[in-house]
Amino acid sequence: MNFDQIKKIVVTGASGFLGGRVLKDLRKKYPNARLVGTGRRNHRKKEFEDLGCEFLAGDLTDRQFCVELLKGADLIIHCAALSSPWGKYEVFYKSNVEATRNLLTIAQNENVRKFIFIATPSVYFNYKERWNVKESDPLPEPIINHYASTKLEAEGMVLGLNRPEFQTVALRPRAIIGAEDTVIMPRVLRAYHEGKLRIIGDGKNKVDLTAVVNVIEAVRCCIEASISAMGQSYNITNGEPILLWEEINEMLRRLNLPIVTRKLPYWIANLAASGSEKLAFFNGGKEPALTTYGIGILALNFTMDITKARKQLRFIPKMTTREAVEEFVNWYKTQSDAKA
Secondary structure, three states: OOHHHOOEEEEEOOOOHHHHHHHHHHHHHOOOOEEEEEEOOOOOHHHHHHOOOEEEEOOOOOHHHHHHHHOOOOEEEEOOOOOOOOOOHHHHHHHHHHHHHHHHHHHHHOOOOEEEEEOOHHHHOOOOOEEEEOOOOOOOOOOOOHHHHHHHHHHHHHHHOOEOOEEEEEEEEOOEEOOOOOOHHHHHHHHHHOOOOOEEOOOOOEEOOEEHHHHHHHHHHHHHOOHHHOOOEEEEOOOOOEEHHHHHHHHHHHOOOOOOOOEEOHHHHHHHHHHHHHHHHHOOOOOOOOOHHHHHHHHOOEEEOOHHHHHHHOOOOOOOHHHHHHHHHHHHHHHHHHHO
């Protein structure tokens, strides 16, 4: 895609972690393009405007808002989603399927040329050890939760519309970390400070993580990729499976905190999480502190094959997991200092 001809790029989910980082990076890489971010919350509007970006707060299920947002756009990077292992199907469907359908319909009306969708590798999870999962591997039945199932439905809609004049592609990045992470590492730290963090299982499980820098690089690859690479989904990781608990303890060390050493057998943690889910179901449906999905993520081996992205998108990871942990820690310290 020739960026000399690009006039307007829209990034959804810009008030969140990935969308915000994507928007700011695009400002540096493509200084002549008009960049518009959107999200439900308005709290980062000044931050983006100070960088020369625009920001429109709104609801992507509102068709009229989407018309205003996408008017004159050439490219959309759809990062927005409701991401949680728990909740009502109708809420996920509205946020993840209806919003995407709106964007797709209006994007075609506005002659948007490329639609980059941030999908999820949660569609692969099945409570089992999994190694080198490929995009072509059969998906579990049923899909693990409402988040994964609605994201998969939205992904299917996106890829099904791919054609030369409206190119679409989906990225499945696993466990995004780095500066501005408000999800993975902060949740680990909250559990740690509340005295609830335990090594689940033997602590030797290998997993793939993804530096946010590498997701941004994958987005760039999609922007510049040929038509032949479009209409497909791609696994995105750092390309280096790591020992999860070793990296968690590395983060704690860098924050000058004692490392976590206490262990809890997987079966006990899973039983406790199952009980919490049942209790939550009968007590109004509020998300429990422990879920079987969350326990599985912390305890099981889970790695993904990124050969397809390397070959077809020419994706090359730019940052290692250890560097991403360092990036997060350096940023997190500034946040802690600001609150002090």
